[in-house]
Amino acid sequence: MENNHEKLLVxxxxxxxxxxxxxxxxxxxxxxxxxxVAIIGPSGSGKSTLLRCATMLETVDAxxxxxxxxxxxxxxADGKAKYSDKKQLKEIRLCFGLVFxxxxxxxxxxxxxxxxxxxxxxxxxxxxxxxxxxxxxxAKMGLSEKEDAYPCQLSGGQxxxxxxxxxxxxxxxxxxxxxxxxxLDPELIGEILKVIRDxxxxxxxxxxxxxxxxxxxxxxxxxxxxxxxxxxxQGVAADIIKNPQSERTRAFLRRVE
Amino acid sequence: xxxxTIYKLVTNMLSASAVTLEVFFLTLLFSLPLGLLVAxxxxxxxxxIQLPIRFYLLxxxxxxxxxxxxxxxxxxxQLGDKLSVTIPMLPRFGAAILAFTLxxxxxFAEIYRGGIQAVPxxxxxxxxxxxxxxxxxxxxxxxxxxxxxxLPAMGNExxxxxxxxxxxxxxxxxxxxxxxxxxxxxxSSILPMFVAGLFYLIMNSVVSKGFSSLGKRLDYYK
Ligand SMILES: Nc1ncnc2c1ncn2[C@@H]1O[C@H](COP(=O)(O)OP(=O)(O)O)[C@@H](O)[C@H]1O
Ligand SMILES: [Mg+2]
Numbered sequence: 001m002e003n004n005h006e007k008l009l010v011x012x013x014x015x016x017x018x019x020x021x022x023x024x025x026x027x028x029x030x031x032x033x034x035x036x037v038a039i040i041g042p043s044g045s046g047k048s049t050l051l052r053c054a055t056m057l058e059t060v061d062a063x064x065x066x067x068x069x070x071x072x073x074x075x076x077a078d079g080k081a082k083y084s085d086k087k088q089l090k091e092i093r094l095c096f097g098l099v100f101x102x103x104x105x106x107x108x109x110x111x112x113x114x115x116x117x118x119x120x121x122x123x124x125x126x127x128x129x130x131x132x133x134x135x136x137x138x139a140k141m142g143l144s145e146k147e148d149a150y151p152c153q154l155s156g157g158q159x160x161x162x163x164x165x166x167x168x169x170x171x172x173x174x175x176x177x178x179x180x181x182x183x184l185d186p187e188l189i190g191e192i193l194k195v196i197r198d199x200x201x202x203x204x205x206x207x208x209x210x211x212x213x214x215x216x217x218x219x220x221x222x223x224x225x226x227x228x229x230x231x232x233x234q235g236v237a238a239d240i241i242k243n244p245q246s247e248r249t250r251a252f253l254r255r256v257e
Numbered sequence: 258x259x260x261x262t263i264y265k266l267v268t269n270m271l272s273a274s275a276v277t278l279e280v281f282f283l284t285l286l287f288s289l290p291l292g293l294l295v296a297x298x299x300x301x302x303x304x305x306i307q308l309p310i311r312f313y314l315l316x317x318x319x320x321x322x323x324x325x326x327x328x329x330x331x332x333x334x335q336l337g338d339k340l341s342v343t344i345p346m347l348p349r350f351g352a353a354i355l356a357f358t359l360x361x362x363x364x365f366a367e368i369y370r371g372g373i374q375a376v377p378x379x380x381x382x383x384x385x386x387x388x389x390x391x392x393x394x395x396x397x398x399x400x401x402x403x404x405x406x407x408l409p410a411m412g413n414e415x416x417x418x419x420x421x422x423x424x425x426x427x428x429x430x431x432x433x434x435x436x437x438x439x440x441x442x443x444x445s446s447i448l449p450m451f452v453a454g455l456f457y458l459i460m461n462s463v464v465s466k467g468f469s470s471l472g473k474r475l476d477y478y479k
Pocket of ligand 2: 047048049178179
């Protein structure tokens with residue numbers, strides 16, 4: 001018997017269109033606890049849209065999404081997507097975190113406030129607890145001395161590390177990254193990849209959209225190649241990258257190498 | 258001018274300047290929140306709400322304030338005549354506050370709207386993913402950034418309002434400009450006008466100073 005609870009995230013037959021243009025055309029994806037999944041694929045293939053559907057920034061047109069035993073959306077009697085009630089969605093929201101390509105830190109908040117805002121207001125943590133936890137996270141990110149700085153005083157790499165700390169402060173079970181290094185100068189990419197590597201070593205469950213093939217090969221347990229709204233192929237990272245089966249994957253890898 | 262006339266002029270000027278200040282502060286008191294409401298209705302996704310608001314904005318911003326003042330003051334009695342009923346006239350002061358409020362709320366609404374739309378969608382998305390509610394997102398994340406965005410435009414608008422209060426005299430409100438005008442003709446001296454000018458100037462320097470120090474306080478982030 002399969003143990004369903006090993007599967008942290010299950011997405012089945014996800015469809016999504018914008019103004020009649022299909023962007024996700026029946027995507028199915030499962031992520032196990034502790035697994036690191038890399039999603040690769042050309043720009044416009046629907047990678048961001050997939051993450052945005054998983055994190056409720058977009059609603060799906062059809063399909064099923066489940067986190068552990070909590071259903072976010074499923075197919076209703078009319079064949080259309082039917083979302084769960086507000087209370088359930090609120091609980092599901094606590095399962096995941098999302099790290100954006102361009103950080104989206106709150107510019108008017110200090111680093112400390114950026115990290116503690118949600119734990120205090122959403123989880124109801126005390127200020128002391130939230131700040132103690134934030135200091136631990138900042139130490140982990142190597143940014144202890146920056147707690148009173150404002151985002152505009154930090155480099156892109158530092159801002160992205162703060163945004164990762166902000167997401168981690170809510171103790172998510174799974175963390176999504178949408179091209180976390182694409183807005184960074186090349187010399188700053190390494191520091192972010194190192195943070196993700198460290199999280200992987202701690203068995204954090206992660207789904208990372210990335211163009212860094214070496215990183216995907218070394219850190220991801222599984223690589224998914226998406227093109228034009230479908231998953232073209234997926235498998236063990238090294239296999240997909242070294243030995244792609246589909247011509248579309250081969251063409252894409254040739255371009256990024 | 259005799260000492261007595263000067264004394265009388267000074268006390269009159271003081272009470273008239275109090276009226277000017279009242280027009281200024283009451284207009285802000287009502288139009289700042291009303292503008293926020295208008296802005297949120299203007300941004301509604303429902304055409305049926307959006308369209309009347311756009312019409313209101315067009316009228317308020319597309320016609321002279323002086324005309325709106327006269328219209329609001331005389332409309333009730335004109336309407337009463339036409340319908341052969343007595344509709345009581347608004348008191349002059351009340352009519353002035355109403356006209357100023359409706360007019361300034363329109364300008365403030367457009368400033369708020371620009372300021373709200375200038376906050377990147379990424380800010381809303383980050384807040385949503387962190388689980389902040391719509392209300393928390395607006396007051397904790399969006400509004401502080403809006404205030405910073407709109408500060409320069411608001412400063413201009415406040416200074417314009419200081420000067421626009423003089424228009425209240427068209428419907429007979431005894432504010433500082435009307436007083437200066439009448440005492441200029443009774444005393445054949447331009448001195449009252451000069452004092453009135455000085456009054457506006459001082460009031461606007463205070464407003465301008467207030468905005469620049471507020472701006473400095475919000476300068477800690479880009
Ligand atoms: N909010 C939206 N409205 C309309 N079209 C969108 C929207 N978001 C994404 N798209 C379109 O969906 C397609 C996939 O976009 P995206 O998911 O961002 O791809 P990727 O992240 O793989 O580059 C693109 O063609 C894009 O233009
Ligand atoms: Mg993308």
